[in-house]
Amino acid sequence: MIPSADVSGDRGTDETNLDESFRPLPSNGICERLGDKWTVQVLWRLSLADERRLRFSALQRETEGITQRMLTLTLRNLERDGLVARHYYPEVPPRVEYELTGLGVGILQALQGVNRWVRSNMPVVERNRRVYDKGQECR
Amino acid sequence: MIPSADVSGDRGTDETNLDESFRPLPSNGICERLGDKWTVQVLWRLSLADERRLRFSALQRETEGITQRMLTLTLRNLERDGLVARHYYPEVPPRVEYELTGLGVGILQALQGVNRWVRSNMPVVERNRRVYDKGQECR
DNA sequence: CCGCATCCCAGCCGATACTG
DNA sequence: CAGTATCGGCTGGGATGCGG
Numbered sequence: 067m068i069p070s071a072d073v074s075g076d077r078g079t080d081e082t083n084l085d086e087s088f089r090p091l092p093s094n095g096i097c098e099r100l101g102d103k104w105t106v107q108v109l110w111r112l113s114l115a116d117e118r119r120l121r122f123s124a125l126q127r128e129t130e131g132i133t134q135r136m137l138t139l140t141l142r143n144l145e146r147d148g149l150v151a152r153h154y155y156p157e158v159p160p161r162v163e164y165e166l167t168g169l170g171v172g173i174l175q176a177l178q179g180v181n182r183w184v185r186s187n188m189p190v191v192e193r194n195r196r197v198y199d200k201g202q203e204c205r
Numbered sequence: 206m207i208p209s210a211d212v213s214g215d216r217g218t219d220e221t222n223l224d225e226s227f228r229p230l231p232s233n234g235i236c237e238r239l240g241d242k243w244t245v246q247v248l249w250r251l252s253l254a255d256e257r258r259l260r261f262s263a264l265q266r267e268t269e270g271i272t273q274r275m276l277t278l279t280l281r282n283l284e285r286d287g288l289v290a291r292h293y294y295p296e297v298p299p300r301v302e303y304e305l306t307g308l309g310v311g312i313l314q315a316l317q318g319v320n321r322w323v324r325s326n327m328p329v330v331e332r333n334r335r336v337y338d339k340g341q342e343c344r
Numbered sequence: 345c346c347g348c349a350t351c352c353c354a355g356c357c358g359a360t361a362c363t364g
Numbered sequence: 365c366a367g368t369a370t371c372g373g374c375t376g377g378g379a380t381g382c383g384g
């Protein structure tokens with residue numbers, strides 16, 4: 067479904083504007099991860115932490131609505147990708163802390179563009195949706 | 206009939222580095238859309254088109270592996286959000302063309318950061334995954 | 345040519361209960 | 365405290381067929 071494996075990072079010298087600047091598609095690979103329900107939220111929470119590390123329970127408390135199961139799964143995937151580091155302290159009771167890696171910080175920075183776009187344009191999109199739905203309902 | 210070009214770019218005063226710069230979370234809203242399997246691919250294909258408009262069939266041909274059903278649904282959602290404009294010509298046989306709106310171009314630009322990140326860092330992530338999986342299999 | 349309707353399955357994700 | 369295990373619902377999305 068995508069020949070994703072051979073990206074051979076040939077430096078990102080170019081672009082900022084449209085036209086010829088899109089060579090590869092941003093899709094798939096990481097984007098699957100980012101598409102997961104909780105991934106971005108969790109990364110974001112980690113980036114906001116006063117201390118750079120957060121305990122599992124703190125992370126759950128601060129991530130509105132996430133279940134223990136999903137937090138575990140999300141963190142496992144992020145750890146596997148190398149975006150988050152897990153620190154395990156075999157005490158009693160056990161303590162586990164998570165922190166962003168350099169890679170994790172990088173992807174959050176890469177998401178800033180989307181973040182800004184959403185902040186300025188989400189209201190427009192929502193209006194568009196209402197208008198569209200309005201137009202549909204009387205058929 | 207399209208609210209296209211009003212990407213009122215309200216200045217990008219802030220950011221570039223982490224710490225205090227993340228106020229709102231990028232999650233949800235549009236991100237649900239972007240998380241859909243085909244959304245980004247389709248937007249990307251539209252941006253690559255020599256002519257700014259593409260017929261449904263052309264879009265399907267150029268989007269590797271998408272089904273008719275999913276292309277229809279994806280385009281409907283993008284149209285609803287105002288990211289894509291639909292042009293219907295009631296000929297026989299019918300012809301329908303799609304093109305990016307200003308909003309659609311804008312979100313693609315916003316995705317450039319992610320695009321670049323993926324290009325430079327995806328190989329690292331894939332290596333991380335292999336290492337992690339290696340470490341897991343012998344338990 | 346374009347797209348809707350139907351059927352159906354895989355997997356995500358939530359709820360809940362159990363361990364070290 | 366920080367998981368793991370299990371069950372089950374819901375929905376995204378593929379396959380196929382029909383209709384204007």
